[in-house]
Amino acid sequence: MTTIRDFAQLLEAAMERAPKRVAIVGAGQRQTLQCIRMAHNMGLAKCLIIDDPERVQRVAAEEGVDVQGMDIIPEGDMGEAAYKAVAMIHAEEADLVMNGRALPVELLRAALDKAKGLRIGKLVSDVSVFEIPDFDRLIFVSDVAIVVSPTLAQKAAIVQNAIDTAIELGVAKPKVAVLAATEMVNPEMPANMDAANLSKMAERGQIRGGFVDGPLAMDNAISLKAARMKGIESKVAGQADILITPDVESGNILAKAISYFARGHMAAVIVGAKCPIVMPSRSDPPEQKLISLALGVYLTR
Structure with missing residues (x-):
């Protein structure tokens, strides 16, 4: 399987598995309508819009977006x-x-509903994928949106x-850096101890499919030079594919720092449920929403 190294390759790979039927929660918003129009035109997705038809038609007319050929299921309340x-x-x-204009909590309340939701007995978590200038690979960050303050067991599932x-994106043996403030094991720092335990859990086969190392500070997780200067030698240090953050707050800050300081582009999807849940930021431009949708389409079986 070919490793997907950038978003152009991701979109191309998604097209090979397209089209998929996408239920869009609230498409009466400019960026979302433009995104799904592109997806519809290229054959990436059959778009099933759940929103107030009058609102969708009004926004479409204001923005010059053609919604012909798309199904609109009437429902103005985003929770419903x-x-x-x-x-x-x-x-x-x-x-x-896929989320459009709904608040994330409105979609998550339905998706995670114990009686009616999309749970399948696994932890549901966010995986954000970044294309960063001058990097030769995609960088995965988790969890930046769902599990607010994960326990050790939840971190293992994340x-x-x-x-x-x-692995689905072709990374044969992903290298996972469990991030902390310092690479030295420190019993007084809970995130640091969790990182060390996760590394040992992977060593004992409790986490499978990748190399896991931690604790690692951000510099020696992604920079071979920094790792070598600090004398850290491992299969992960300086060459991580996946960055695991201590909690949602640090994950969200890291994700936005990559986007705004490193000029990275992000695709975001929620995994561990019955189907992928595409959860772009409501402020994302249409092209970035399209990449998140492509990621969801690619991961749909």
Whole structure:
């Protein structure tokens, strides 16, 4: 399997698995409508819009976006729209879910509902994939959106979800850096101790499919020069594919720092559920939303 190293390759690979039926929660928003129009035109997705039809038609007219050929399921309440999207997955009327203008909590409430949601007995977590200038590979970051303050067991599941996602994108043996403030094991720093335990869990086969090392500071996780200067030698140090953050706050800060300081482009998807849940930022430009959708399409079986 060829390793996907940039978003152009990701889009090309997704097209080979297209089209997929996408239930879109709230498309009455400029960036989302432009995104799904591109996806529809290129044959990436069959778009099933769940929103107020009058709002969708008004925004489409204002922005000059043609919504011909797209199904619009009437529902102006975004909380209810999310539940309709989930029901469409269960009824096999859609293959994956994408958020448009709904608040993330509205979609997640429906997707994670214990009775009606999309849980399949695994931890559900976010995997954000970055294309960063001057990097020869995609960088995966988790979890930046779902598990607020994960326990050690939850962190192990987050690592496994990220490894499985990277493998799907052709990374044969993903290198996972569990991040902390310092690479030295320090019993007074809980995130640092969790990182050390995760490394040992992978060594004992409790996490499978990749190389896991931690604790690693950010510099020696991605810079071979920094790792060598600090005398750190491992299969991960300086060459990580996956960065695991201590909690959602640090993950979200890292993701935005990559986007705004390193000029990285992000595709985001929630994994571990019955289907991929595409969760771009509501402020993302249409082209970036399209890449997130392509990631979701590619991961849909």
